[in-house]
Amino acid sequence: MKVWWRPRVLVLISCVLIWQLLAWSLQSRYLPTPSAVLVTLWQQWLTGDLLYHLSATLGRVLASFSLAMLIGVGIGILMGSRQRWNEWLDTLVIIGLNIPALVTIILCYIWLGLGETAAIIAVAINKIPMVIVTLREGARAVDKDLLQVAQVYRLSFSQSFWRVYWPQLYPYLFAAARNGLALIWKIVLVVELLGRSNGVGFQLGNYFHYFDIKGILAYTFAFVALILLLETLVLRPLEQRLNRWRE
Amino acid sequence: MSILTVDLQDKTFANGLQAIRELSFTVQSGEFVALVGPSGTGKTTVLNMIAGLETEFVGAIQAPREALSYMFQEPRLMPWLTVENNIRLVLDAPCLQIDSQRFARMETLLQQLGLTEFRGAFPKQLSGGLKRRVALARAFVTQPQLLLMDEPFQSLDEPTAQDLRQILLQLWADTRPTVVFVTHSLNEALQLADRILFLSARPAQIVLDYSVPLARPRSMVTSDLQALHSQLLQQYPQLLSGSLKEI
Numbered sequence: 404m405k406v407w408w409r410p411r412v413l414v415l416i417s418c419v420l421i422w423q424l425l426a427w428s429l430q431s432r433y434l435p436t437p438s439a440v441l442v443t444l445w446q447q448w449l450t451g452d453l454l455y456h457l458s459a460t461l462g463r464v465l466a467s468f469s470l471a472m473l474i475g476v477g478i479g480i481l482m483g484s485r486q487r488w489n490e491w492l493d494t495l496v497i498i499g500l501n502i503p504a505l506v507t508i509i510l511c512y513i514w515l516g517l518g519e520t521a522a523i524i525a526v527a528i529n530k531i532p533m534v535i536v537t538l539r540e541g542a543r544a545v546d547k548d549l550l551q552v553a554q555v556y557r558l559s560f561s562q563s564f565w566r567v568y569w570p571q572l573y574p575y576l577f578a579a580a581r582n583g584l585a586l587i588w589k590i591v592l593v594v595e596l597l598g599r600s601n602g603v604g605f606q607l608g609n610y611f612h613y614f615d616i617k618g619i620l621a622y623t624f625a626f627v628a629l630i631l632l633l634e635t636l637v638l639r640p641l642e643q644r645l646n647r648w649r650e
Numbered sequence: 651m652s653i654l655t656v657d658l659q660d661k662t663f664a665n666g667l668q669a670i671r672e673l674s675f676t677v678q679s680g681e682f683v684a685l686v687g688p689s690g691t692g693k694t695t696v697l698n699m700i701a702g703l704e705t706e707f708v709g710a711i712q713a714p715r716e717a718l719s720y721m722f723q724e725p726r727l728m729p730w731l732t733v734e735n736n737i738r739l740v741l742d743a744p745c746l747q748i749d750s751q752r753f754a755r756m757e758t759l760l761q762q763l764g765l766t767e768f769r770g771a772f773p774k775q776l777s778g779g780l781k782r783r784v785a786l787a788r789a790f791v792t793q794p795q796l797l798l799m800d801e802p803f804q805s806l807d808e809p810t811a812q813d814l815r816q817i818l819l820q821l822w823a824d825t826r827p828t829v830v831f832v833t834h835s836l837n838e839a840l841q842l843a844d845r846i847l848f849l850s851a852r853p854a855q856i857v858l859d860y861s862v863p864l865a866r867p868r869s870m871v872t873s874d875l876q877a878l879h880s881q882l883l884q885q886y887p888q889l890l891s892g893s894l895k896e897i
Contacts, residue, residue: 555701555720556740570730648730648772
């Protein structure tokens with residue numbers, strides 16, 4: 404427990420140091436110093452803007468993340484365990500994987516209107532095929548021998564599913580969740596840039612108009628920090644707890 | 651009173667291999683029957699049919715599937731559940747939930763099998779012998795009428811296997827379930843069973859139905875047993891490769 408954070412923190416500190424030195428020596432308005440970015444961050448926090456836009460973006464991330472996981476896990480399990488479903492849906496999944504995020508976003512906005520629903524659905528659509536592919540792998544790797552145990556000992560369908568089948572999917576669920584979080588928040592910013600009037604993406608758009616690099620970096624780091632926090636405080640402890648038996 | 655009736659005409663696998671032809675036997679309630687035959691002769695397939703795991707065959711089987719336990723060749727414990735929770739899993743089956751004695755029975759079995767100190771351990775932390783003990787506890791805790799065993803002690807070193815056979819006989823004497831025990835070891839069958847069914851090579855048929863003329867309780871290595879073993883093989887030198895032909 405004591406050692407794991409040291410290399411991580413050291414890398415972070417050296418990155419900031421190099422950045423600071425570079426900014427000092429270049430003296431360009433396009434590369435502000437870390438301290439200047441920090442000041443902007445603090446000002447944004449004091450006005451309440453930072454919290455407002457961060458929470459708007461986080462809300463969208465969580466909504467589209469849950470939607471994508473729910474649908475992707477369901478379809479992925481179906482495709483991994485039923486060959487018939489896999490044959491029918493496989494082409495759609497490949498198409499889904501290859502449609503550019505920008506296209507789904509634009510089409511969703513045009514067809515569903517420039518609203519919250521369109522934004523969240525557009526992001527989810529981008530993520531769903533990846534969840535499907537991961538969970539399909541997981542469903543295919545499920546140990547049939549253990550399911551036979553459930554059958555022989557007459558467990559009900561829901562007991563067999565939740566206590567014998569589902570735990571075997573944990574590694575795949577975590578893989579999907581990890582990649583999902585990383586991908587989704589990036590797409591959410593694009594969605595906000597194109598058609599929302601709040602959120603980190605919207606703010607970045609504003610700063611871009613004025614070439615305000617300080618503002619851009621301040622919001623970027625604030626959100627990266629938030630995602631790291633989610634990873635460290637939620638995902639990692641949960642995963643460790645569920646993986647105790649592997650030790 | 652017969653508790654198990656097997657009347658199989660034909661079992662042919664999808665690849666055209668005929669595993670079983672004209673295989674019939676009945677087992678009396680409380681009887682300990684061993685199925686002995688060369689490897690690859692479909693013994694496991696017969697157990698799977700009795701358990702209802704294998705449903706595509708020509709013939710009929712009458713078995714008390716609502717009160718059946720199956721100890722597989724591998725222990726097949728859920729690796730993410732502790733020893734105790736592996737046993738609790740099968741106790742939660744809907745048909746057992748009205749049984750108020752079930753947890754008391756689990757405690758007794760844990761004690762009898764020397765598993766009390768390992769109840770919180772995960773299967774990965776246990777030796778092969780201990781895993782088999784857990785599988786035994788799981789098989790007996792549901793108080794089966796019929797217990798199927800598929801070479802459960804095969805991959806263990808001989809002293810450990812011998813211990814487990816003793817334990818099995820003890821548990822069997824306590825509750826007297828009907829047992830169908832598959833093995834390719836004549837010695838093991840002679841030690842454990844009331845009756846031995848010798849199977850031929852594929853397609854499997856019964857070549858000899860043999861009642862073991864040894865009194866219980868049997869000690870594990872005796873001259874009686876060895877005498878019986880050599881006498882049988884003298885009479886039928888080809889018995890273990892599945893034929894009664896004399897040379």
